[in-house]
Amino acid sequence: MAISLPSSSSPFSTLSLSRKPLPFSCSLPKSPIKTKKFNARIIAYKAGLKSKQRIQKINEEVSPHRAVSAVRLLRIEQGGAFADLLSDKGRGAAENEMAYVERTLGFRTRDLEDRDLRLVTDIVGGAVRWRRLLDHLILSLCHEERTFREMEPLLLQILRIGFFEIVKLAMPPYAVVDENVRLAKVALRPGAGNMVNGILRKLVLLKETNSLPLPKIEGDARAQARALAVIHSHPVWMVRRWTNFLGQEEAIKLMNWNNGDPRFCLRVNTSRGYTRTDLVEKLEMLKVPHEPSPCMDDFVRVQTGLQTVIQAGLLREGVCSVQDESAGLVVSVVDPQPGETIIDCCAAPGGKTLYMASRLRGQGMVVAIDVNKGRLRILKETSKLHNLDGAITAIHSDLRLYSEKTNLKFDKVLLDAPCSGLGVLSKICDGIEA
């Protein structure tokens, strides 16, 4: 007869396999009422165990934001996760993240505070954006190429974090060395910590003597493009294309712009009854530096503090949207007037649709077409959040098929066809490599 053992996580298995007494008296339940009580006690016991394990496994030695950054970088490289989406703070996101950290590193860190989260966003975004340069430097400082090529993934992420902090964030170098050595020791083993120590200390010396091993811009056009690609961390094909079109000087300016701090704009949602003054007051309360857009009445520029705006719930509550002034200017060209019917031919995720609909002031309609169902769903959800679902008709269709089967006439047409996205690389930290 086959005997199946209960799963090892159940208290029964503890009882039957190890014969340790349970921390409460336990007899087989006879009535349904007793079963309920019995189950409740088991749940309480399990919860107690879990919280005990949690407390035991929280590691106080390692800086939490570095541990989380290393795990996020692994998820991006090995699991194809998008850096920007990992920063989303949905329900349960923090708990999920900690579960990932525990599974990957074997310990938990304390929960992240807002300041830690901002550091994680900066470090992960920077390490992804500067990966080409960082890897070139790490490779140059390894004894042999094989050491770099065969490096275990977690160790490589820890080195990338350390290199980014020293080279690009100019953080106090010996603190960076100590913290990353500790992370490597605890998450991997003492030898890994020694290796991080050796390589980061070499880097610190080279940085202090201004002699980082950067490639020289020399040789033919291809060789120069390869060197520029490393120094500015862009793909060689992009460097070659821009150098051909714009010349080297302008191409370098463009790459510096892409690698600089992005400026974001917020558009106040007038459809929810908010004014720009309301938005400015909220930003002042949150201490987010801002300035009103000089060219668009509904827009406010923010250079830093977007995470604070997100965490304060201003987007979730529909007070404002993140939208570039350039997108707003497109809508200004369309110049929607109350009573008009406008077709938005490639509408999702809907930034321009929503702004056009809000400018109809409750009279008229925007017909929003998109071939991508998922993106169109975002448009529908946001239009509800902004009280604009009555002014938008969302249609899931390929525009080419829709245009054949409809004979509707519109006052205005917006066609915002798919583009390369090369104009917004500064806003998407993994955009350059993607």
Ligand SMILES: C[S@@+](CC[C@H](N)C(=O)[O-])C[C@H]1O[C@@H](n2cnc3c(N)ncnc32)[C@H](O)[C@@H]1O
């Ligand atoms: C640049 S995005 C549009 C951005 C949008 N206007 C906004 O402001 O949020 C281009 C969109 O065109 C859609 N698209 C591409 N080919 C299409 C087609 N044949 N018919 C309809 N939509 C299409 C894509 O799914 C994508 O959502």
